[in-house]
Amino acid sequence: MRFDILTLFPAMFQGPLTESILKRAQQAGRIEIHLHDIRQWTTDRHRTADDTPYGGGAGMVMKAEPLAAAIRAVRAADERPGVTILLTPDGELLTQQIVRELATLPRLLLVCGHYEGIDERVRETLIDRELSIGDYVLTGGELAAMVVVDAVARLVPGVIDSESIVEESHSDFLLEYPHYTRPAVWEGRAVPPVLLSGHHGEIARWRRAERLRRTLVRRPDLLARAAAAGVLTKADLALLAELGW
Numbered sequence: 001m002r003f004d005i006l007t008l009f010p011a012m013f014q015g016p017l018t019e020s021i022l023k024r025a026q027q028a029g030r031i032e033i034h035l036h037d038i039r040q041w042t043t044d045r046h047r048t049a050d051d052t053p054y055g056g057g058a059g060m061v062m063k064a065e066p067l068a069a070a071i072r073a074v075r076a077a078d079e080r081p082g083v084t085i086l087l088t089p090d091g092e093l094l095t096q097q098i099v100r101e102l103a104t105l106p107r108l109l110l111v112c113g114h115y116e117g118i119d120e121r122v123r124e125t126l127i128d129r130e131l132s133i134g135d136y137v138l139t140g141g142e143l144a145a146m147v148v149v150d151a152v153a154r155l156v157p158g159v160i161d162s163e164s165i166v167e168e169s170h171s172d173f174l175l176e177y178p179h180y181t182r183p184a185v186w187e188g189r190a191v192p193p194v195l196l197s198g199h200h201g202e203i204a205r206w207r208r209a210e211r212l213r214r215t216l217v218r219r220p221d222l223l224a225r226a227a228a229a230g231v232l233t234k235a236d237l238a239l240l241a242e243l244g245w
């Protein structure tokens with residue numbers, strides 16, 4: 001899968017995309033991440049990529065010409081069809097369902113706005129989809145783009161071991177079960193004995209019960225969605241009834 005990131009600040013992406021899992025995934029050729037500095041498509045001597053807003057008001061707006069030229073040039077750089085996504089608080093809220101959908105695409109172009117945003121006419125003509133990583137405002141779309149790359153890339157085959165994908169939570173709306181590792185007792189707190197029992201069936205049941213209990217306590221809204229999606233078994237519903245749901 002190919003990711004193209006269009007930004008005024010490519011250096012911001014050092015670190016999250018050049019370490020650990022995403023670095024190894026790129027080295028293994030599972031994913032490609034191409035950074036593009038929008039300023040490269042400015043045409044004036046001062047390399048102007050933003051300007052004052054029509055109608056007045058504070059801040060600056062990213063100019064249409066350089067951004068449009070960048071999007072068109074980057075699209076043309078690879079024959080694979082891509083979806084061009086703008087990261088913005090106005091966008092559709094990113095969920096694991098959307099992440100799974102994006103992970104099936106051959107290519108994603110992520111446009112990172114800055115300052116007050118981008119000229120509306122680029123949104124109307126060149127942006128296919130607008131996504132938000134949450135209801136809060138950031139100084140730029142770069143961190144949101146990193147979140148999208150991270151979440152989507154980890155679902156690309158071969159990026160992380162497949163069994164942890166299969167098990168993962170949020171795919172069936174439920175939160176994760178608690179995780180433990182050595183030592184068996186830490187500062188007087190023991191690991192739940194069932195996890196040391198070697199009884200895989202009991203361990204699976206305990207983990208499922210923990211996911212249900214935690215989701216009930218912390219995210220009852222997700223539990224309602226799980227029920228509506230029909231992913232709760234009769235055993236789940238019986239246990240939830242015991243928990244008062």
Ligand SMILES: NC(=O)c1ccc(NC2CCCC2)nc1
Pocket residue numbers: 087088089113114115116117118131132133134135136137138139140141144
């Ligand atoms: N919640 C988000 O995904 C998000 C994305 C971009 C952003 N800021 C950018 C958008 C245009 C100018 C700065 N803030 C928040």
